Amino acid sequence: MARYQAGIRTEGRIVDSTRELLSEVGLEGTTLKAICERAGVRVGSFYNLFDSKESVVLRLVGEAIAAVDPDPAHLGTETVEDLVEAYISFVTKNPTMARIYVQIAVTGALTHGELHHRIQRHHEQRLERFRDAKMRAEPDLDVATATECAEVLLASLSGLAFRAALDEEFDFATHVRAVPR
Amino acid sequence: MARYQAGIRTEGRIVDSTRELLSEVGLEGTTLKAICERAGVRVGSFYNLFDSKESVVLRLVGEAIAAVDPDPAHLGTETVEDLVEAYISFVTKNPTMARIYVQIAVTGALTHGELHHRIQRHHEQRLERFRDAKMRAEPDLDVATATECAEVLLASLSGLAFRAALDEEFDFATHVRAVPR
DNA sequence: CTCAAATTTGATTGTACACTCTAATTTGAG
């Protein structure tokens, strides 16, 4: 069972090259051959470490999802502003990951069932956090209205993130801060 | 040169089956084989009528783009509400086309250059129309602010359209009407 | 140093894809 250093390093290189490729050429361009070439590894070595190409991609999706949300420890005290600012810093400081998320959300979710569920579940969680933050700020609001607000705000954010993913010039932060809430 | 009826009918069947496939299984699942099978046509017949698979897809993109916008004849008098309502009725009455647009916007734009330009150009045109409508309603607004508003509103709409494309249950119209402007 | 286990290699398989080509068939204008 005991793993060797060589194998661990190889695994890291494979994950790194997959991440780079996903952000540079999308899911479509991230082929097994491309991953292996960039990692300086033969195909056989890849399959010694991973069950399938999908398993690496799925790991990266998890990474991206984890990076979207701010410190879960603060759950229960965060404001809508906190969540919005966290999203801004995610997209601007981590454009690679943001791109991966947007790309996989669409290219993956519509066809591959596994990714679809993962993205859907993540959206619901985010919706709840935004709604709770909203209700913390305005306790008189009923749940339905708060959920409505959260849904629209989230849609604006993802719409703008989508735009940022397609157009490098797009000033994401400024536009997000202009979103009415 | 004179075309025969048989060829014209075949062409129609191919376009129809491509449209159906795009909305059902996305760009990825819309293979030449699938198109031909559904159209009840052999591969050779396809290439007698079209240069490539891409050319049919591109025609469908044009169709989708044309369907997104309301009657261009009214250009110059339409209000922001008109544009928003037109978008709502496009997405709700024509979910197939909406799906095609969203899917192609992302899956296509990031990799295939041709589609990328087309989608980008369309977005800019839409942005201008929303901005002009906004300025017509509030003549005191400076161009930058109006553009800003239009950009955010459009992002909200596309974010919600994206959501609707992923989740059949999603009540698009209600959410769009809840978007602050 | 030894040796079993971990890792690497590279040739190989099988499948799906867009697209081509030639010959047979069908169409419809004159």
Next chain:
DNA sequence: CTCAAATTAGAGTGTACAATCAAATTTGAG
């Protein structure tokens, strides 16, 4: 009815893909 042009059929090409496998090599604990 004729026949050139349009259409269709369907086998075939080439390429890219994910994944497999047995054999060679490397690792590192004892």
